[in-house]
Amino acid sequence: MGKRKTFAKTDLSIPCVEHSHDTAGNVAILPDVIPPETTKVEFGRNATSSRRFDFARWYGAGIDPITYVCQRQIERFLAGQESQVRESTVASYCKDGLRNFLEYCMLRAKAFGRNLALGDVSRELIDGYLLHLAGLGVASTTQKSIYTHTKSVLIALGQRGLIPLITYGDTATFPCNPFPNNSHKYTGETALTxxxxxxxxxxxxxxxxxxxxxxxxxxxxxxxxxxxxxxxxxxxxxxxxxxxxxxxxxxxxxxxxxxxxxxxxxxxxxxxxxxxxxxxxxxxxxxxxxxxxxxxxxxxxxxxxxxxxxxxxxxxxxxxxxxxxxxxxxxxxxxxxxxxxxxxxxxxxxxxxxxxxxxxxxxxxxxxxxxxxxxxxxxxxxxxxxxxxxxxxxxxxxxxxxxxYLAPDKNARRNWRFMGEVLVQELLTRTIGETYKDTPMGRCADPENGQYAPKREHAICMNFLNCLRCKHYAVTADDLYKLFSFYFRVLAERSRMDKRRWEREYAHIPRLIDRYIIAEGLRRGIFKAAAVEAARERARHQPHPFWSMDLISSLEIFA
Missing domain, CATH: 1.10.443 (hpI Integrase; Chain A)
Known part of the structure; x- marks a missing residue:
C-alpha cells in the first residue's frame, strides 16, 4: 500500500497580493482590489506609542500598486509571515520607513507625469530616494534609520517576486554601503556624572x-x-x-x-x-x-x-x-x-x-x-x-x-592623555615599564629582557607558563586572584588533552604554586590564610577574564 500524500493547509486569513503577470512577465496588480476595503493597519499594543497606520493618503496618488503591496507586506509581517518581527518593529517600518518612501514615490510620479508601477522600484528609484532623504535636513544617522526601515519591507517584497530584486553588481537594487562610516557619527547616551x-x-x-x-x-x-x-x-x-x-x-x-x-x-x-x-x-x-x-x-x-x-x-x-x-x-x-x-x-x-x-x-x-x-x-x-x-x-x-556601556567620560580621557604622556617620556628615556609592570600572572621585574623573554627589540615576554621558574617573577597578595585563575585554568586542561601529555607538560605548575609560592608566602607572613582562601574561591567560581576559556582557547600559545 503506497504512502498517502499529505496536502498542506492554506490559511486563508493570511494577507496575500492579488496579482497577475503581463506579457513581459512583470507583476500587475488586479485593478479591482485597489484600494483594499480597509486602508488601516492595526498594530495593537506594543512598545511604541503607535497603534495603527493608515495608507489612505497614498492611494489615488499615482503609486497605487506600490502602496498596495507595501500595505499587504506590513499585514503579513503582523501575521507572522516571512520573518518573526515584533509589532513595535513593524510600527517603525511604517511611521519611519514607508511614510517617507511612499511620499517620495508620490513626488516622483508627479514629476514624471505618470503612474508608477512595481517595475519602477529599481536602483534608479532607490538612488533618488537616498538623495531625497539627504534633502530632508536630518542627520545621516537618521537618514540611515529611515532607509533601513524601508529596505526591510522592500527586500521582503523582492524575495516574494513582487518587485525586481537584483542582489549584486553595479545595478544591484540596493547600493552596498550608502552611509559609509555612519557608525562613527553616532554618539550614544553617556552615564550620569x-x-x-x-x-x-x-x-x-x-x-x-x-x-x-x-x-x-x-x-x-x-x-x-x-x-x-x-x-x-x-x-x-x-x-x-x-x-x-x-x-x-x-x-x-x-x-x-x-x-x-x-x-x-x-x-x-x-x-x-x-x-x-x-x-x-x-x-x-x-x-x-x-x-x-x-x-x-x-x-x-x-x-x-x-x-x-x-x-x-x-x-x-x-x-x-x-x-x-x-x-x-x-x-x-x-x-x-x-x-x-x-x-x-x-x-x-x-x-x-x-x-x-x-x-x-x-x-x-x-x-x-x-x-x-x-x-x-x-x-x-x-x-x-x-x-x-x-x-x-x-x-x-x-x-x-x-x-x-563603559565609554570613557571626560575624566577618563584626561587620564588617558596623561598616561600617554608618561609612556612617551618612558620611551624617550628608555625606562619603559618602570611605572607599571603588572602581568596576567602577577608582576615582572623585566618583561623585555627577562629570563624567558624573547629579547628582541620592543618585544614583551608572553611566556607565562615559565613565569614560576623565572627569577624576575614576583607575587604579592594583590596578585593571588590572577595566580589562582591561572592555576585552575591549568587544571582545566586535563579534560582537554591526553592525560600523559598533561602530566608531562602541565602537572608541575599547580604543584609549584601550592608547595612553593603559597606555602612560602604563608610561612613568611606575606600572605594571610584568609586572603589566600578568598582568592582561591573567587578564582574557582569566577576566574580572571584573561584566563577564561572564552579569551584564551589554548595555553599552548604561551609555551
Whole structure:
C-alpha cells in the first residue's frame, strides 16, 4: 500500500497580493482590489506609542500598486509571515520607513507625469530616494534609520517576486554601503556624572515618598518615578521594565535576597537581577547607598496598589505591574499602563521641579539608556574595573559591555592623555615599564629582557607558563586572584588533552604554586590564610577574564 500524500493547509486569513503577470512577465496588480476595503493597519499594543497606520493618503496618488503591496507586506509581517518581527518593529517600518518612501514615490510620479508601477522600484528609484532623504535636513544617522526601515519591507517584497530584486553588481537594487562610516557619527547616551547621579537620586527619593502613604492616588507620574528608581538600581532596559509581570519577584537561594525576572523580547529570553531584601538601614542596592528605599519593597508596594485595577484592565495588560487609571480626556477612567512617553514626561517634570542641571547648567537629560549606562559604570567602579562582573550585572557579554556601556567620560580621557604622556617620556628615556609592570600572572621585574623573554627589540615576554621558574617573577597578595585563575585554568586542561601529555607538560605548575609560592608566602607572613582562601574561591567560581576559556582557547600559545 503506497504512502498517502499529505496536502498542506492554506490559511486563508493570511494577507496575500492579488496579482497577475503581463506579457513581459512583470507583476500587475488586479485593478479591482485597489484600494483594499480597509486602508488601516492595526498594530495593537506594543512598545511604541503607535497603534495603527493608515495608507489612505497614498492611494489615488499615482503609486497605487506600490502602496498596495507595501500595505499587504506590513499585514503579513503582523501575521507572522516571512520573518518573526515584533509589532513595535513593524510600527517603525511604517511611521519611519514607508511614510517617507511612499511620499517620495508620490513626488516622483508627479514629476514624471505618470503612474508608477512595481517595475519602477529599481536602483534608479532607490538612488533618488537616498538623495531625497539627504534633502530632508536630518542627520545621516537618521537618514540611515529611515532607509533601513524601508529596505526591510522592500527586500521582503523582492524575495516574494513582487518587485525586481537584483542582489549584486553595479545595478544591484540596493547600493552596498550608502552611509559609509555612519557608525562613527553616532554618539550614544553617556552615564550620569557623580554629581548628577547624587542630585538625581536625592530628587527620586523625595518624589517617590508619596507612594508609601495610605491614601496615595496612583497616577502615571508616580508610577513612572517608581519605575525610574527600579531602572537606576537594576540597569535593565526600557521595554522589559515597562512590561514587568506581576509575578516578577522570585525566590533567591540566598537568604534576604530576591530575583527580579524580566522578559527580553529581542533575545526571547528572561533576564534576572538579584535584589537585596530589607535590612536594618534599608539600603537600596550596594551600587547606590544614597537612596534609602528598598527596590524589592517598592515593587511589592506597586503590585499591591495596582492589584484592584487588574480586573478592569484590558486583557493584554492584566499581567502588567505599572497599571493606573487614566485621567486623559480621550479615555478618562480607563485602565492603562506606563509607556515610554509617560516615562519621558515624568523625567522632564522631575528635572524641572527639582532644578536638576548638567555640568553646563542645562536641564539634566534623563532616560532609561542613561540610567543603564550609569548603573554599568557604577558597578565597574565598585568592582575595581572588573569587566566580567559588570557584564554579568548588565546581562551582556564582556565585549558588548565594554564597547557600549563603559565609554570613557571626560575624566577618563584626561587620564588617558596623561598616561600617554608618561609612556612617551618612558620611551624617550628608555625606562619603559618602570611605572607599571603588572602581568596576567602577577608582576615582572623585566618583561623585555627577562629570563624567558624573547629579547628582541620592543618585544614583551608572553611566556607565562615559565613565569614560576623565572627569577624576575614576583607575587604579592594583590596578585593571588590572577595566580589562582591561572592555576585552575591549568587544571582545566586535563579534560582537554591526553592525560600523559598533561602530566608531562602541565602537572608541575599547580604543584609549584601550592608547595612553593603559597606555602612560602604563608610561612613568611606575606600572605594571610584568609586572603589566600578568598582568592582561591573567587578564582574557582569566577576566574580572571584573561584566563577564561572564552579569551584564551589554548595555553599552548604561551609555551
Amino acid at each position: 557623580k554629581r548628577e547621579r547624587n542630585a538625581f537620586t536625592v530628587a527620586l527619593r523625595q518624589a517617590v515618598q508619596p507612594i508609601w502613604t495610605d491614601d496615595v492616588l496612583v497616577t502615571g507620574q508616580l508610577l513612572a518615578i517608581a519605575l525610574l528608581v527600579v531602572a537606576l538600581h537594576t540597569g535593565r532596559n526600557t521595554t522589559p521594565l515597562l512590561e514587568m509581570a506581576r509575578d516578577c519577584l522570585h525566590q533567591h537561594p540566598k537568604d534576604n535576597t530576591m530575583f527580579l525576572v524580566l522578559w527580553k523580547r529581542r533575545g526571547y529570553n528572561s533576564s534576572k537581577v538579584a535584589l537585596r531584601g530589607e535590612s536594618d538601614v534599608e539600603r537600596l542596592v550596594e551600587s547606590t547607598p544614597s537612596v534609602r528605599t528598598n527596590v524589592e519593597r517598592l515593587i511589592r508596594r506597586v503590585i499591591a496598589l495596582t492589584e484592584p485595577l487588574v480586573a478592569e484592565a484590558p486583557s493584554d495588560l492584566k499581567g502588567r505591574v505599572w497599571l493606573y487609571r487614566s485621567r486623559a480626556q480621550k479615555k478618562p477612567g480607563q485602565i492603562t499602563a506606563v509607556s515610554n512617553e509617560t516615562l519621558l514626561q515624568a523625567a522632564v517634570k522631575l528635572v524641572a521641579e527639582y532644578g536638576l542641571t548638567d555640568s553646563d547648567g542645562n536641564p539634566l537629560r534623563i532616560n532609561i539608556s542613561r540610567l543603564r549606562k550609569t548603573f554599568a559604570n557604577r558597578i565597574f567602579e565598585l568592582t575595581d574595573g572588573d569587566l566580567t562582573i559588570t557584564a554579568a550585572a548588565l546581562g551582556n557579554t564582556p565585549q558588548v559591555a565594554g564597547q557600549n
